[in-house]
Amino acid sequence: MNFTVFKYARRLTGRLALVGLIGMASLGAAAEGRSVDTAFGKVTLEGTPTRVVALSENALDVAVSVGAKPVGSVATRGGNDISAYLKDKVGDIKIVGTARQTNLESVFALKPDLILAPPDLAKNEYEKLSMIAPTIVPKATSFQDWRINVELYGAALGKEAETGASINRIDNRIEALKAHITPGQVASVVRWNPQGPGIMSAHLFVGQLLKQLGFKPTAMAEELQSKPHSDPLSLENLSRIDGDWLFLSTLNADGEQALQTARQQPAFSRLRAVSEERAVSVDGQIWSSGASGPLAVNVILDDVEKAVSAQ
């Protein structure tokens, strides 16, 4: 009696092990289990995720750019919907919180199989999210090369080849555009505010792109090593944001109107970039918020190309 039970049990475990082995082998054939190095250690993923939740604009940008259809994302900063430049590309998507706060219940309800989180996610938040699905928190901050996180999200999505190719395309486009730009011109990116503009750090993603295009940042933008943007600069010091080009980032839909309002400020209209008609109003949601994916890059390159070719 005892013996038979033992034999039966042994046979069962043997079969289970066999089934397990076959199962793992078939999975491995579909897509190899891959390990992604995140801020909270290595995360192992298998297969191509189908229910992705992107908890930052950048993650959403990357996911959309490789053709994934995320099921959930967060509202853009200061708004209650997806950023306008991504809106028509995402299709049906659920808003699961804001850039500052994620609604865990909404994330859970979506039954995700992968969560792409922003780099600064707090540990307690990570612990909760990672119980829902594998959660990818990048190590690199927004002050490091923008490509690092694009590649990381791409690897997590199982689309390394696609992100690699899109980075290559971008690099080629930059090289082509660079040929039309006189090197060494000073380009300044500021968040416009009538009481005084906030200077955007030259080390963020837009600054990195402009540098690669051959532009030089202003000294004040270069000094912002760890702050994304400065406090409002005194209008008396407006000459410090002056240069060959001035990209005026506003959240107003009508950027041209914001530029007109700015021109009414005498300290602004006497800037060299402004008097030489090289002040351009650009979309603040892409130029001075959290965006930094391949789709945002292309919008920025479009803006620069338009400005340069208008000369």
Place this chain on the structure above:
Amino acid sequence: MIQAGKGARFSLSGALFCCVVVLLVLCFVSLLVGAGEVGPVRSLHALLSSGDGEARFVISELRLPRTLLGLVVGVALGGAGVVLQSATRNPLAEPGLLGVSAGASFAVVLAIGLGASAATLNLGVAVLGALAGCLLVLLVSQVRGVGDDPVRLVLAGAAFSGILTAISSLILLNDQRSADEIRFWIIGALAGRPQDALIWSTPGALLGLLILMPLIQPLSALALGEKMATGLGHHPALTRFGALTGVAVLVGTATAAAGPIAFIGLVVPFVARRLVGPDIRRTIGVSLLLGPSIILFADILSRLIVRPYELPIGVITALIGAPVLIAVVRSHRIPTL
């Protein structure tokens, strides 16, 4: 009758003279210093002789407009503060604390949120909003147990401001388009205001003062109590209503010109009473000089503290005003006015 100069430390003419001197010095300093590279010496050269172009530009296009705007806003808020305290007989009454400024800025935010963008519209809208805020103060002060308790009136005002700020934030969240425009109506500043702000705010401030001038005598009588004032031939209800209308015009004008700037209306009457005693016939003149002095002082500090950047002036006025608020509340008996 009220004893002229009861509790006063200075004679009225002496106090007025000192205030004029202080104000003139602050005007001068306001033209001389800034957050930029044009320092006092260069500015002085530019003022006295021709000087260099950069310094002349900074003085005439940046410092002079904000100084003049500071004068108008300071007069409006100083006058509004002292009259509001008399009309409510409350030493804590302040347009910012009672929600009058919040009413004005909220009205503008609402107008922008509904699609208006014309700057000229703002003055009318702000005055209407301030008027609504004033009427609410009038209503609340009639409520038994609240009207005669200075602290409770301020609490009611804080709750009212809180609600309006919350709705403003809601509009800000929902309307990306106007986010840049609206932000100003939550913080307030003297720098970078459109050049015509001075042109339309000056008549606004003058109108407010014109409404208030004939009411100073009745307001002074009101300090003796409703019955006494009625006995002297005044109409307390009418006086209060007129005074609050004038306050609304002044606060609405100041808010439309420079955004909400809190605590000026509290600090100015507080200092004025210390100088010349509690009678509004004596404090009003001093207040009209102290208001712009404190605004200019705060504005000068706002340029110097975080050079080459600038702080919003509201931060400085709050730093000056909050200790005064605490001092008034902590003093064992809050003087009834």
